[in-house]
Amino acid sequence: MMTGFRLNLAPLKEPLGFIKLVEWLTAIFAFGSCGGYSGKNIVSLFCSEGRNETLNATFSYPFRLNLVALVDGDSASSVKFFVGVAIVCFLYAMIALLIYLGYMHVYKDSDFGPMFDFGLTATIAFLWLVCSSAWAKGLQNVKDAVGTKGIISTLALCQRNDIICEVTDFASMRALNVSVVFGYLNLLVWAGNAWFVYKETRWHSQKYAAQHGSQAGRGQHVPPLI
Template sequence: MVKYDLSVFQEPRGVMRIFQFVFAICALYTTINFDINVTVGQGVEKQTYTFDYPFRFGQNVCNKTSDQKPLGLSADVSSDAQFFVATSVLSVLYCIFIAAVYAVIDEIYTSKPEVPLADFMLTTILAIFWLSGSAAWANGASALKTVTDANSISALCGKIVVYTSSFSRLNISLLFGFLNFFLWASDLWFLYKETYWFKERQQNNINGAGGSNMNAPNI
């Protein structure tokens, strides 16, 4: 039977992993479950077009001129959305993996200096991914809002009513993205304290302070 110790989750590095896991799932869920509905027309002639993840679409949504020429509504921000989602998935998987390490083999984590160092470096990479992915997704979200803006579509379509669904979930997705960057970046301090860099520096400070006291003249 596998022995495990959950006391590490009372420490900052363990608590941070729980928060990171939860908020990474929230970022993932709000992105892949978000869709944009554009409704064109009124009365019985209304038609709704739905655009969802990964937000690569091209659709004729209305008649631009009297000769029935359609208006093409298109966007491709799939690379931004997929990078953001990939970062979320990697973060969830890493949180599960490192939580298992903390709970099952924490004695190896604390005794072998390479393990905390690898944890620190991988967390740094994921923090950079969160910043880059959130910035890219914010740019993609801005493009989506511009393309599907009801006033712009209405102006191009002529005298026709256009409704666009709320972007609140998209804004929440972006909020979770930057919040995840903050969580992963903040965690670096707690992980740094587990590395031999910090412990060696602390030991040098202690030795230096002890040496200074021994060399101090007696009065």
């Protein structure tokens, strides 16, 4: 068995390799759109005596809001889980592409490679479902905490009857919304990829062979007994 590196770009033209390239790109967009985020909301305090003040509520990844002035809450666990899954997928997709393009002859020559690939791909698809749902809820908690109601419930000054608090300038959270979208997009891509990886395993080949054999058997003509 030849185990040396043999560059072959043909797998990129097939779903097995092309989808891995897509997974590599979508993983980058997933963790890149939230990993370095920083935003600032401006809170305006309107006093009954006519003097107004403004305060800044600055928040950033990993959104430990309880450590930020004026804000309360903590979404660090959900976003770190999300980013962690994305980074693992980025690395695995890159390694899988290397194997597909250089060691496909070794990959297809054993049962272990396709079966391991299928098991890990299916597991990652499930992890995308869990981490995307967790981060979607965590992001909503961030939005609630840095909004007007969240600031009023946290800031003691806002409890006074002679002061009205309101967030008058909101930080753009478009990138964070995009990260959630890419999380669920990754779920769809990895779930679809699991089928194409499954077709490389012996489970699929044995099932196909059994079905083909049974159909061939039914098609045989049995001569009548005389």
